[in-house]
Amino acid sequence: MTPVPLRSIAASFAILVLSASGARADGTDADESAAVSTAPPLVITGYVDIGFAKAQGDGTSFPSSYRALPPPGPPDYFVDPFAPAVNSRGEAASTALPPGAAAGGFLPRSAGIGGRPSFLVNTADVDLRYTAPELPILIFTRLQVIPRLYDPATSQGVLGGEYTRLFLEQAFGRITPIKSAELAISLGKFDSVFGIEYLDNQANFRVGVTPSLLARYTTGQSTGVKVFYRYQLIPIDSAISLNVAATNSGTFVEALQGPSASLTGRPVGAARLGYELNLARVSLKLGASAAYGPRNDQSVTTAATQRLLGIDVRLVVPTLTIAGEYVDIEEEGGDELGAAPVPKLAGTGPYPEVAEFYAHGFWVQAAEELPLPLDPALFRLTLYARYEQRHADFPGYAGADIEVDRITAGLNLGLGESLQLKAEYLVNREVEGAPQVANNVFTSSAVWTW
Amino acid sequence: MAAVIALLCCAGGGRLARAAEAAPSPAAEPGWLGDDLPLPLAVKTPQDIGFKSAAERQYLIFNLMAGGKLAFDRGDYTGAAGKWETLLRMPGLDPQVAQAVQPLLEDARARAGRPAASADQQAGAPEKAPAPREQVSPTPRRTTVSGTVAGGGPAGPGGAVIWLKRLDEHGPRPTPAQNQIITQREKTFLPHVLAIPVGTSVQFRNDDRIYHNVFSIAKPNDFDAGIRATGATYVKTFSHPGVVQLLCNIHATMNAYVVAVDSPYYAKAQASGAFTIHNVPPGRYDLAAWHESASSVTHKTITVGPEGHRDLAVTVGGDKRPAPFVPDKYGHKRQPQLGY
Numbered sequence: 001m002t003p004v005p006l007r008s009i010a011a012s013f014a015i016l017v018l019s020a021s022g023a024r025a026d027g028t029d030a031d032e033s034a035a036v037s038t039a040p041p042l043v044i045t046g047y048v049d050i051g052f053a054k055a056q057g058d059g060t061s062f063p064s065s066y067r068a069l070p071p072p073g074p075p076d077y078f079v080d081p082f083a084p085a086v087n088s089r090g091e092a093a094s095t096a097l098p099p100g101a102a103a104g105g106f107l108p109r110s111a112g113i114g115g116r117p118s119f120l121v122n123t124a125d126v127d128l129r130y131t132a133p134e135l136p137i138l139i140f141t142r143l144q145v146i147p148r149l150y151d152p153a154t155s156q157g158v159l160g161g162e163y164t165r166l167f168l169e170q171a172f173g174r175i176t177p178i179k180s181a182e183l184a185i186s187l188g189k190f191d192s193v194f195g196i197e198y199l200d201n202q203a204n205f206r207v208g209v210t211p212s213l214l215a216r217y218t219t220g221q222s223t224g225v226k227v228f229y230r231y232q233l234i235p236i237d238s239a240i241s242l243n244v245a246a247t248n249s250g251t252f253v254e255a256l257q258g259p260s261a262s263l264t265g266r267p268v269g270a271a272r273l274g275y276e277l278n279l280a281r282v283s284l285k286l287g288a289s290a291a292y293g294p295r296n297d298q299s300v301t302t303a304a305t306q307r308l309l310g311i312d313v314r315l316v317v318p319t320l321t322i323a324g325e326y327v328d329i330e331e332e333g334g335d336e337l338g339a340a341p342v343p344k345l346a347g348t349g350p351y352p353e354v355a356e357f358y359a360h361g362f363w364v365q366a367a368e369e370l371p372l373p374l375d376p377a378l379f380r381l382t383l384y385a386r387y388e389q390r391h392a393d394f395p396g397y398a399g400a401d402i403e404v405d406r407i408t409a410g411l412n413l414g415l416g417e418s419l420q421l422k423a424e425y426l427v428n429r430e431v432e433g434a435p436q437v438a439n440n441v442f443t444s445s446a447v448w449t450w
Numbered sequence: 451m452a453a454v455i456a457l458l459c460c461a462g463g464g465r466l467a468r469a470a471e472a473a474p475s476p477a478a479e480p481g482w483l484g485d486d487l488p489l490p491l492a493v494k495t496p497q498d499i500g501f502k503s504a505a506e507r508q509y510l511i512f513n514l515m516a517g518g519k520l521a522f523d524r525g526d527y528t529g530a531a532g533k534w535e536t537l538l539r540m541p542g543l544d545p546q547v548a549q550a551v552q553p554l555l556e557d558a559r560a561r562a563g564r565p566a567a568s569a570d571q572q573a574g575a576p577e578k579a580p581a582p583r584e585q586v587s588p589t590p591r592r593t594t595v596s597g598t599v600a601g602g603g604p605a606g607p608g609g610a611v612i613w614l615k616r617l618d619e620h621g622p623r624p625t626p627a628q629n630q631i632i633t634q635r636e637k638t639f640l641p642h643v644l645a646i647p648v649g650t651s652v653q654f655r656n657d658d659r660i661y662h663n664v665f666s667i668a669k670p671n672d673f674d675a676g677i678r679a680t681g682a683t684y685v686k687t688f689s690h691p692g693v694v695q696l697l698c699n700i701h702a703t704m705n706a707y708v709v710a711v712d713s714p715y716y717a718k719a720q721a722s723g724a725f726t727i728h729n730v731p732p733g734r735y736d737l738a739a740w741h742e743s744a745s746s747v748t749h750k751t752i753t754v755g756p757e758g759h760r761d762l763a764v765t766v767g768g769d770k771r772p773a774p775f776v777p778d779k780y781g782h783k784r785q786p787q788l789g790y
Contacts, residue, residue, distance in 0.1 A: 040604050040605065045771075045772070129786065179637070179660075180660050182700070182701075184789040191788070199785070204774070204775075205783050228790060230790060232660070234661060234678075234679045237676070237677060241790070280674055316780050316782070380781075417775070449774040
């Protein structure tokens with residue numbers, strides 16, 4: 001017979017006494033109906049992101065010299081058109097092309113403010129989250145309105161940005177079939193599983209205002225199925241996780257690979273293997289991601305593939321968060337040897353060529369929440385800085401091999417639970433290949449979450 | 451009592467004397483004080499079962515009684531009070547034992563800086579236990595305050611926490627409650643709301659087949675229990691009054707509340723909204739009612755007469771929107787739809 005510590009027996013006596021007065025022997029509530037959560041099954045939340053931004057020059061990365069001497073190919077292959085970002089969506093201040101130039105479909109969405117200081121309604125967002133009371137099912141939709149001035153009388157983006165859009169950013173059902181396991185299966189349109197930057201995609205979750213220069217490859221939503229599984233390793237305070245998805249379009253943002261439908265009939269596979277170390281005051285998360293499948297911007301051919309590899313790290317101590325990510329991208333060209341280029345369909349429209357493309361780069365960000373003598377629930381001030389570098393190459397075009405970097409610094413002021421005020425300055429630099437251009441940006445954002 | 455005295459004199463007394471003669475260091479635990487149950491007594495007949503049960507009961511009484519005294523003597527007044535409080539909660543305790551222990555318990559509480567227990571927290575005290583010292587002088591009559599909570603929005607009023615604070619004089623400070631447990635089962639905290647007097651220690655127990663964490667960023671009661679396997683426990687003492695939201699750093703959908711009140715007079719409403727607070731002395735009180743769906747605490751002044759106060763109607767708000775974010779243990783926002 002195994003001896004039982006006396007204190008256990010003593011506690012048992014006390015619990016017997018409590019039982020007589022209404023509490024259950026295990027100490028939990030006898031009134032089960034009042035014991036469980038009273039949270040409503042349907043929760044509707046959302047946010048409004050209002051910004052104010054000013055970009056240098058005309059708000060693009062195209063140099064004025066392109067007006068007189070255009071590059072030997074689509075101008076968006078020779079600069080980084082995503083660099084003068086103004087908001088959390090990664091929209092550029094402008095994507096207005098040099099006169100007479102034709103884009104190659106490597107453009108971000110445009111806010112259409114050019115170099116003019118402007119207020120912007122970046123996003124009005126509504127999230128619906130339904131948790132079935134009796135079943136392990138969650139339904140989630142995220143609907144966004146993006147109001148933009150559109151001037152159809154002029155060429156794309158000269159005065160206006162993209163047209164106003166009603167954007168169903170996510171819509172999926174998630175089932176957790178096994179109560180005793182951290183396993184979730186989602187079906188629908190959902191966030192990427194590649195890397196970590198998708199976790200901060202929304203303005204009300206992002207500490208800064210703008211995404212990194214690599215976000216265009218890793219933070220898109222697509223339609224398909226994904227499976228998440230995590231296993232805890234208690235003895236070493238750790239966990240490993242696997243997030244796997246098979247989707248129509250991979251992980252590029254919708255401006256680059258927009259259609260929710262599969263253009264090739266074959267899915268893109270993506271996965272992230274993660275490791276977490278969770279100590280009392282330190283959390284370290286490491287991940288390795290990969291994606292492979294057909295390019296989903298090829299509207300005629302199906303053979304061109306895309307391949308992404310990435311590693312990521314996050315280190316969190318109570319007030320300091322350091323995060324970084326390295327991504328390597330390879331996209332095969334869609335045109336067959338010796339044949340005419342095949343057309344491409346991106347989120348911003350049709351383009352003449354599925355061009356071969358390579359890129360790699362990294363970003364690293366540090367954010368420190370200042371220890372102010374104020375209630376953090378009411379007032380939080382976070383300073384952050386990010387450095388990033390991106391190298392891109394279109395081998396089919398001489399000179400379209402560029403390297404740029406960016407230094408970003410800003411502050412985030414949290415007022416209460418719902419309001420964030422953010423401001424940052426982006427220093428964009430053309431390190432190699434790309435023509436020098438003044439495309440630094442000051443941008444700010446007030447995000448109200450309701 | 452005779453059995454206990456016999457145990458003290460025969461089974462332990464001699465050893466106690468020897469132990470005293472040996473003058474062990476204050477922190478040393480004497481060898482004669484038992485710590486394990488059940489006793490290794492053979493059970494061959496039905497009578498043996500009764501005999502063994504009675505012996506173990508006396509053994510338990512002896513060890514709690516004597517263990518408390520040893521703790522008291524070495525200056526561990528909190529430990530002493532804990533053992534004696536457990537002892538006095540045993541059903542059918544011999545009044546002589548209670549009489550012997552009660553004064554020392556009061557002393558231990560005072561030395562430990564803990565307030566004397568109020569009558570409502572001695573609901574499990576032995577039938578014939580003497581009244582605590584504070585009740586020897588004019589004992590105020592204790593009455594019942596009951597009523598119904600309404601409101602709480604679509605979720606209903608269940609889980610509302612109601613407490614009373616004396617307005618016309620200083621009320622007694624609450625004594626920490628014993629054996630408060632919150633379990634984690636099927637990715638849910640049970641109970642969802644736990645009302646406790648301030649200073650109470652709550653045991654968190656993982657009864658799930660998966661790992662969990664418990665943390666709160668509600669200062670000054672914030673804590674982090676770390677990641678815990680099935681069956682693991684963690685004890686947190688809530689030393690400050692306030693509402694403490696509990697979360698799991700692994701599962702963003704889990705949440706619960708501990709409401710630590712600075713009063714011995716409190717209750718949690720049933721699903722119907724009904725509540726009852728026992729042993730309330732007559733007087734004027736501020737009645738406060740908290741509900742997780744209410745954006746503010748409801749306050750109301752009531753007068754409790756000699757016959758108590760029944761049929762109180764309390765309305766709590768249902769206007770608090772679900773939080774848009776679920777924080778992790780560092781206060782960083784999580785997106786609950788991701789599930790991780």
